[in-house]
Amino acid sequence: MIADIGLITLTLGFVLALYAVGASLYGGWRGQWKWVESARNAVLLVFGLLTISVLAVVYSLIRLDLSVAYVTEVSSRATSLFLRITALWGGQRGSLLFWSWLMAGFVAAVSLRKWESDRTLMPYVIAVATLTTSFFIFVVTFFANPFARVWHIPGTNEVVKAVFPPPGAERFVPVDGQGLNPLLRHFGMIGHPPTSYIGFTGFVIPYSFAIAALITGEARKDAWLRTTRRWTLVAWLFLSIGLLLGGRWAYDVLGWGGFWGWDPVENAMLMPWLTGTAFLHSVMITEKRGMLKVWSVVLIILTYILVVFGTFITRTGLVSSVHAFARSSLSMPFFIFIGLMLLGSLTLLMKRLDTLKSDHELESFVSREAVFLLQNMLFVAITVAVFWGTVFPMISELITGDRITVGPPYFNKVTGPMFAALVLLMGVAPLFAWRRQAARTLGKALWAPFVVAVLFAVALGIRYHMHPAAVFGIWLISFVALTTLLEFWKGMRARMSARKEDPLTALARLITRNRRRYGGYIVHLAVCLMALAVIGDAYFKQETQAPLRIGETLTLNGYTIRFDGLREYLGSDGREVLEAEISLFKDGEFVRVLRPRRDYFIVQQQPVTIPAVHTTFAADVYVLLVGWEEITATSATFKMYWNPLIIWMWTGGILLIIGTLIAMWPDRMALGDVSYVLRPTTTQPQPSAGG
Amino acid sequence: MRWVRWLVAIAFLTAMILRPPTAIAQEGSRVPTDDEVNAIAKKLYCPVCPNTPLDVCETLACRDWREQIRDQLAAGWTEEQIITYFVERYGQRVLAEPQRKGFAALAWVLPVIAVAVGLAIVIQVLRAWRARRALATAPPTPASVDVPPEVVARVEKEIKDLW
Numbered sequence: 001m002i003a004d005i006g007l008i009t010l011t012l013g014f015v016l017a018l019y020a021v022g023a024s025l026y027g028g029w030r031g032q033w034k035w036v037e038s039a040r041n042a043v044l045l046v047f048g049l050l051t052i053s054v055l056a057v058v059y060s061l062i063r064l065d066l067s068v069a070y071v072t073e074v075s076s077r078a079t080s081l082f083l084r085i086t087a088l089w090g091g092q093r094g095s096l097l098f099w100s101w102l103m104a105g106f107v108a109a110v111s112l113r114k115w116e117s118d119r120t121l122m123p124y125v126i127a128v129a130t131l132t133t134s135f136f137i138f139v140v141t142f143f144a145n146p147f148a149r150v151w152h153i154p155g156t157n158e159v160v161k162a163v164f165p166p167p168g169a170e171r172f173v174p175v176d177g178q179g180l181n182p183l184l185r186h187f188g189m190i191g192h193p194p195t196s197y198i199g200f201t202g203f204v205i206p207y208s209f210a211i212a213a214l215i216t217g218e219a220r221k222d223a224w225l226r227t228t229r230r231w232t233l234v235a236w237l238f239l240s241i242g243l244l245l246g247g248r249w250a251y252d253v254l255g256w257g258g259f260w261g262w263d264p265v266e267n268a269m270l271m272p273w274l275t276g277t278a279f280l281h282s283v284m285i286t287e288k289r290g291m292l293k294v295w296s297v298v299l300i301i302l303t304y305i306l307v308v309f310g311t312f313i314t315r316t317g318l319v320s321s322v323h324a325f326a327r328s329s330l331s332m333p334f335f336i337f338i339g340l341m342l343l344g345s346l347t348l349l350m351k352r353l354d355t356l357k358s359d360h361e362l363e364s365f366v367s368r369e370a371v372f373l374l375q376n377m378l379f380v381a382i383t384v385a386v387f388w389g390t391v392f393p394m395i396s397e398l399i400t401g402d403r404i405t406v407g408p409p410y411f412n413k414v415t416g417p418m419f420a421a422l423v424l425l426m427g428v429a430p431l432f433a434w435r436r437q438a439a440r441t442l443g444k445a446l447w448a449p450f451v452v453a454v455l456f457a458v459a460l461g462i463r464y465h466m467h468p469a470a471v472f473g474i475w476l477i478s479f480v481a482l483t484t485l486l487e488f489w490k491g492m493r494a495r496m497s498a499r500k501e502d503p504l505t506a507l508a509r510l511i512t513r514n515r516r517r518y519g520g521y522i523v524h525l526a527v528c529l530m531a532l533a534v535i536g537d538a539y540f541k542q543e544t545q546a547p548l549r550i551g552e553t554l555t556l557n558g559y560t561i562r563f564d565g566l567r568e569y570l571g572s573d574g575r576e577v578l579e580a581e582i583s584l585f586k587d588g589e590f591v592r593v594l595r596p597r598r599d600y601f602i603v604q605q606q607p608v609t610i611p612a613v614h615t616t617f618a619a620d621v622y623v624l625l626v627g628w629e630e631i632t633a634t635s636a637t638f639k640m641y642w643n644p645l646i647i648w649m650w651t652g653g654i655l656l657i658i659g660t661l662i663a664m665w666p667d668r669m670a671l672g673d674v675s676y677v678l679r680p681t682t683t684q685p686q687p688s689a690g691g
Numbered sequence: 692m693r694w695v696r697w698l699v700a701i702a703f704l705t706a707m708i709l710r711p712p713t714a715i716a717q718e719g720s721r722v723p724t725d726d727e728v729n730a731i732a733k734k735l736y737c738p739v740c741p742n743t744p745l746d747v748c749e750t751l752a753c754r755d756w757r758e759q760i761r762d763q764l765a766a767g768w769t770e771e772q773i774i775t776y777f778v779e780r781y782g783q784r785v786l787a788e789p790q791r792k793g794f795a796a797l798a799w800v801l802p803v804i805a806v807a808v809g810l811a812i813v814i815q816v817l818r819a820w821r822a823r824r825a826l827a828t829a830p831p832t833p834a835s836v837d838v839p840p841e842v843v844a845r846v847e848k849e850i851k852d853l854w
Contacts, residue, residue: 255747255749256743256744256747257747261742263742264742291820364821365817365821369817369820370813370817373813373816373817374813377809377810377812377813378809380809381802381805381806381809384801384802384805385801385802385805388798388801388802388805389798392789392797392798393784396789396794396795396798399794400794402782402783402784402794403782403783403784404782404783404784404786404789404790404795404798405736405742405783405784405785405786405787405788405789406788406789406798407736407742407744407787407788408787409787409788410787410788410789410798410799413788414799414802418806543726543729544725544726545724545725545726545729546724546725546726547725607749609749626749627754637725639725639729
């Protein structure tokens with residue numbers, strides 16, 4: 001019953017979304033505001049209707065309505081309330097609905113802002129954003145309907161999942177559902193998927209503004225860039241959080257001792273993040289200097305297409321990967337949609353190229369413009385490499401018939417140097433002036449951090465017998481961190497001497513008075529911390545593995561584990577848990593008890609290895625139970641990782657969030673930007689029809 | 692048939708003497724440790740489970756493969772031999788990264804080309820920008836002022852009169 005209501009609101013939502021596209025296009029074209037206004041109302045209503053659909057799915061999941069196919073796929077009697085709710089995005093049908101709902105939410109939110117500054121753009125913004133939203137609603141409705149029922153044809157063994165009953169079929173209610181994919185039964189379910197989805201869908205707004213600017217020929221004015229800056233930052237922030245939480249989740253659950261495995265689905269998320277980051281930077285040069293307009297538009301189009309490509313990969317299991325819990329017939333519609341989007345966007349761009357002429361020219365190769373250009377090129381080159389590595393197995397299979405693996409070593413080797421170059425640019429770019437930078441002053445500003453960083457890295461390298469690449473990495477990070485910190489120091493000192501402020505006030509005011517700039521620098525510092533974790537992972541990680549009898553020990557880099565025993569019990573949701581108890585010692589002194597586990601999911605016949613982790617600022621000790629003596633349970637095999645510096649990945653992540661929030665915080669409370677008056681114009685004369 | 696027995700004995704002895712040294716080492720040698728096995732398994736990808744290196748893959752098949760590596764190590768195989776064995780048996784997909792020959796080399800070449808093209812474009816764009824500036828700031832050359840001096844004087848006078 002409730003599911004039927006959800007189905008009805010979903011269908012209505014689809015129809016209304018299409019109406020909104022038509023109405024806003026017509027209204028924008030003929031200058032008829034009542035049509036645009038009607039489209040806006042429709043957009044708000046679509047969001048409301050999809051909200052009901054989402055609630056209907058959640059209700060069915062909580063109540064375990066097993067006549068609904070989706071419920072049987074991702075829930076079961078044993079599933080906890082937390083997982084029943086989050087199962088909304090635990091399978092293909094639900095996650096695509098969730099996606100559409102979020103996107104509709106973004107469109108509704110953007111339609112509520114004041115229209116004064118972007119009056120000509122807004123009809124097309126709504127049309128474009130709603131058009132892509134309606135594609136996703138279309139897919140949900142016709143290809144992955146979460147309200148499809150389970151049907152049984154009498155006299156056969158066949159069970160069909162469909163919205164409408166096949167001829168002669170009867171409704172079928174299974175005794176129990178399959179339950180959620182074991183890898184998803186984790187607290188991280190509340191974090192990584194929703195934040196990633198918000199990040200992905202949020203890019204619909206800058207994309208729509210860019211396309212609207214192209215359609216109306218308003219791109220010349222760059223107003224769309226200023227309007228979308230904060231929207232882009234919101235999307236980018238959530239995408240970053242999603243990536244971080246995904247890394248943390250992988251570290252906690254997948255049991256390979258790392259946080260990033262260059263899995264196709266991870267790559268699918270990294271690519272729009274890379275181009276999105278490039279866009280955030282190119283926008284600056286467009287805003288400040290009126291340059292790179294075409295490029296900024298290209299970047300945002302690319303980002304959004306990569307977003308859709310990402311869902312395509314994730315949701316269709318096209319590239320097989322650990323995330324491929326969803327394989328289906330979705331490939332075709334997605335393929336066509338991406339193709340049309342690409343063609344449409346680029347054709348429009350070509351036609352409007354004349355409106356995007358840049359205004360300014362360059363004085364010198366040694367200038368911030370040049371550094372920005374180089375940085376943007378690197379972001380895109382990394383994206384190209386990641387894309388190529390991701391699709392290459394498929395291409396190879398298509399052409400030679402031989403499937404090959406493109407694993408982490410490839411990505412590390414190919415993107416590593418480019419990332420290093422990016423980090424270097426990140427450190428020096430703020431010191432370059434626009435137009436022209438005298439090499440002399442640059443050298444003056446850079447030599448001190450350069451020398452200090454060299455001394456520091458070389459000293460560490462000799463002390464710990466490091467690999468040359470690691471020494472270089474440490475030099476790079478400390479150099480960049482120092483130059484960035486010096487920027488803060490310079491600003492502080494200026495305030496302290498000019499305004500007689502004490503250091504803390506000076507720092508606080510420096511940041512709050514130039515939020516964009518210093519928020520950005522904080523993000524740069526965060527990237528340095530994360531790069532430190534990457535270097536630790538790449539060059540200093542150690543591992544060992546051995547079978548231990550009770551009482552025996554295994555030592556790695558000063559840490560010793562002692563196997564104390566093994567116990568087996570039945571988990572609440574259909575898993576057999578095998579838990580080892582081990583004592584951890586550091587240099588002979590007892591630290592704590594660790595309990596690495598092996599959960600075996602009976603229905604799915606899937607084992608999940610859950611590590612036990614001891615975290616310190618210097619390193620994590622990460623222990624996995626990888627084997628055991630079946631009968632006597634007196635012997636077990638453990639894999640032990642020493643993961644240095646990994647905590648800086650998460651600390652850096654938190655700093656990145658703080659920096660981004662500072663950079664995007666509105667100058668005054670944003671309430672003024674929200675308009676509750678639906679009629680966009682009351683006093684101005686309406687543009688005459690056809691004019 | 693005594694000569695046959697002799698022949699067998701000689702063949703046996705020769706075989707014993709000519710036996711490769713690796714096989715001799717097998718006797719009395721210890722069982723390779725998990726770390727030794729993992730060091731090689733890390734470089735291989737399980738042919739069945741996508742995107743999972745063999746050293747962490749937990750499926751039964753992968754366990755068997757690891758045991759096979761252990762046996763091969765015990766039998767004195769080198770790392771290279773073991774990897775070649777797996778590639779011959781299960782195809783290139785067991786390698787963690789594409790080979791640098793044949794079609795797979797394309798995987799390596801394209802990113803390099805991308806960076807090269809990117810750099811070329813960046814340099815080209817910067818040149819164009821600088822050229823535009825040179826054009827915009829160049830002083831008007833006398834040759835382009837093709838107006839008789841008396842006309843210039845009249846125009847200037849008229850402008851003055853306007854004020």
